[in-house]
Structure formats: structure tokens, C-alpha cells
Amino acid sequence: MTTVLAPMEGTAVGLAAVPDPVFSAGMVGPGTAIDPLRGPGKAVAPIAGKIMKLHPHAYVIVGDDGKGVLVHLGIDTVQLKGAGFQLLAAEGDRVSAGQPVVAWDPSAIEAGGRSPVCPVVALDALSEELTGVAEGAVHVGDELFRWG
Template sequence: MTTVLAPVEGAAVGLAAVPDPVFSAGMVGPGTAIDPLRGRVGRRCEAVAPISGKIMKLHPHAYVIVGDDGRGVLVHLGIDTVQLKGKGFHLLAAEGDRVSAGQPVVAWDPAAIEAGGRSPVCPVVALDAPAESVTGITEGAVQVGQELFRWE
């Protein structure tokens, strides 16, 4: 079993609440989403590794960490944020790095994403997982590093 932790603080809202049909329909994989806590524009917060493992993909707006068991978890910081071409994101790790669960990976500003007309909602997805393998999905307020779901 893999325990997936919340990469950001906010409210766990479920994938159905993601304003993107690919995520909301579960096409990327099962999991949940977090509506991140927003401070004032200009206040960065850190998105952390949801599991321990190796950063296999790292874009300013999204990252995939693969654990020693071969399971990959995607964290996507906001919707349509790829269009920002990295503006507003600061990498705190590098692709290929080994990270521990809870280790900062990217600093970003959810309030600035929202102010720019995009949703800051963060899907957290178990890649290549059958829907029934994800259990114990947390709902409501979550802190960084709190259990978000289990991947059986």
C-alpha cells in the first residue's frame, strides 16, 4: 500500500470539482484534488512531494514522483497553468532527484494563478491505477503532509 500525502494546504474537493474534463472524468487516473489555501498575491507557498521516490517529470506547473514500488503520483498545480510557461513557479528540486514525502518541490502563488483567470485547484492522481485501488480519500480541510488517500 502507498500512502499519498497532501502536497498543498487547502480543501480536498475531489476530482469531479476540477474544471478540466480530463481530470474530472478520471482519465488521468484516480485520486482527488485540493483547492489550495490562498494568501495575498505575491505570497508563495511550497508544494511538497506526496510520496517518497524519484522525481521522474518536473515542469514548473506539475510533477510526477515514482516510489520504489514503481507507483507514480502526479501533482498538477492549477488548471491550464502550462500556458504560463513557468512564470510564477520556482523549482526547489530537479528532475531525477530522490525526495522524501513532504519535501518541497515547487514554490508557487495560488492567489496569483487565480488573479490571472485560471483555477488554482490541484489534482493529485495515482497514475495507471485502477479506480478501485484508491481508498480512504480525504474530504474537507487538509494540511500539507496529511494523508490524502491510500493506493492499495
């Protein structure tokens, strides 16, 4: 059983609330989304493991059990080409759950006309494998969902 933690403070709104059909339809995988608290902050590792992919706007951490979790910071933020994001770790790093990975400011994303909503997705999972999916207010490190 893998416990996936909230990578940022905000409101768990579910994938259906993500303004991107690839995420909202669950094509990337099951999970949930967080509407983040506005203002500068840090997105942290939702599980312990190795950073397999790290872009300024998104990262994938794979645990020792082989389960990968994607955190996507906002929607259409790849178009920013890294502007407004500061990497706090490197691809290939081993991280503990709760360790900061990217610093960013959701209010700046929103001011630029993009949604700051953050999908948190269990990669290569089936929706029935996820339980205890959080709803409403979450703080960094709160349990977001269980996978297994």
C-alpha cells in the same frame, strides 16, 4: 500499500470539482484534488521516490514500488510557461515525502483567470485501488488517500 500525502494546505474537493474534463472524468487516473490555501506556498512531494517529470506547473514522483503520483498545480497553468513557479528540486532527484518541490502562489494563478485547483492523481491505477480519500480541510502531509 502506498500512502499519498497532501502536497499543500487547502480543501480536498475531489476530481469531479476540477474544471478540466481530462482530470474530472478520471482520464489521467483516480485521485482527488485540493483547492489550495491562497497565498505564497510550497507544493511538496506526496510520496517518497524519484522525480520522473518536473515542469514548473506539474510533477510526477515514482516510489520504489513503481507507483507514480502526479501533482498538477492549477488548471491551464502550462500556458504560463513557468511564470510564477520556482523549482525547488530537479528532475531525477530522490525526494522524501513532504520535501518541497515547487514554490508558487495560488492567488496569483487565480488573479490571472485560471483555477488554482490541484489534481493529485495515482497514475496507472484503478479507482477501486484507492481508499480513505480525504474530504474537506487538509494540511501539508495529511493522508490524502491510500493506494494498494
